[in-house]
Amino acid sequence: MAGTNSERELIAEGPAIILVEPQLGENIGMVARAMANFGLGELRLVKPRDGWPSEKARSAAAKADHVIDGTVVYETLEEAIADLNFVYATTARQRDGFKPVRSPLTAASTLRAKFTAGEKTGILFGREKSGLTNEDVALADEIVTFPVNPAFASLNIAQAVLLMSYEWMKSGMEDASVPLFTEIDQEPATKEEVVGLFEHLEEALDARGYFHPVHKKPKMIDNLRAVISRRAYTSPEIKVMRGVVSVLDRFQRGPRDEMRVEGEGDDRD
Template identity: 85%
Template sequence: MAGTNSERDMIAEGPAIILVEPQLGENIGMVARAMANFGLAELRLVNPRDGWPSEKARAAAAKADHVIDGTKVFGTLEEALADLNFVYATTARQRDGFKPVRSPVTAAETLRQHFRAGAKTGILFGREKSGLTNEDVALADEIVTFPVNPAFASLNIAQAVLLMSYEWMKSGMSDVTATPFQEVDQAPSTKEELIGFFEHIEEALDARNYFHPPHKKAKMVDNLRAVLSRRAFTSPEIKVMRGVVSSLDRFRRRNGDPAADVSGQIVTGEEQDAGCDGK
């Protein structure tokens, strides 16, 4: 852990992200933002086209200033990799050679193992237009590739960094299904509260002559209570609720006879049984 941000612990550890000859400052900034999202902080640039520092990069980083401020620039890829022990090269296309090819999940787990052993690691990303050359890849230990649509395999550099950064964070989680926050804890309603709600809405509907004809009222109340006491709706239940909403809405717009809709018709129990919402 390093420093705090808005009184929360700031994670800043893990493999270095190395961008080879990046072009746009905006792309570098979005890479920094993706890194910060998932706890990476060490960004290395190899011969950035527009130089460094870059105000466009800082703006695009969306306050990931600790990444931007710590960015190191190198003249060659060999210099950028010199102090690292293990490096992955990212690529979307098949390469000739003898490098092991790993999935992002396997690569992240391998990087985590090296990290825990005290080794310095890195992930290599290529140029926006052409990616990594074979000579670049030759300097890495293994290749990592993403399971993308083969007909549309090109990834924006920030997207590629985001994917690997996400897998890196997951590799350090004891439970990958865990979430950073939970739903608000709310006390379940009592039966007294639920019955009070039933009586409240039934009284409001009764005042609007929803329970028509009268001999259907008991069955309609049973149906209504069954719907309102369940967590999931079926199609017939939706029709019941549509009848309720239609009754209240027509009463409000008509502002006259509570038993009449805007066309002067009555919404009856027979119509509800037939699945009609009064239209």
């Protein structure tokens, strides 16, 4: 097709693009095309509605076959990001303020610096109709939001991926603008390690009656995960945190009503 040249070096690197429960194969294909345009090659799908592989996706990808052929499908978002060190969540909606919100330019510069440092990164994109849930966003490190018309802020999924892919490619052409990380001796934590910390801490708190009243437990867990994941942990830091929880867990677990702290409870959110 016009604009392609098989004699030129094919660029396929950078952050993984993760589509959470995409619906239409055509949209997935257009995402693959946008990725290929700007040098991204790794596409991950979480529970695509119409299954995979998809001939509609391949057709819409307009010869971005290397992206389509390499696509991996996951059953859960946790599995899709388990091996990543840093993840952005894209959203146009106002969130709770626990996580830093970055512009596409800043996000791309951060991703480029982490890529150069050898870290594995990803960008989450939500469902066509409803975007990402609070639970999805809680698994990310930071949020990236596009500067769009507030009265008409909806982007289709391929447009959103195109904008981030463009900023990624541009960041590689402006080396002077990319912040350099200081050398570190500790390996960045994977999302699998971070989720393990979440689950370990939540189980210990649940056994001591922290999540009260019960009907507010899901929101309290969302808030807890958002606070804990505000910074990027290293693997040794995760081990320290889990060691702390393990020591606390040695204390006798009592009835939930006895473990409640006076003054806390019904007004939690």
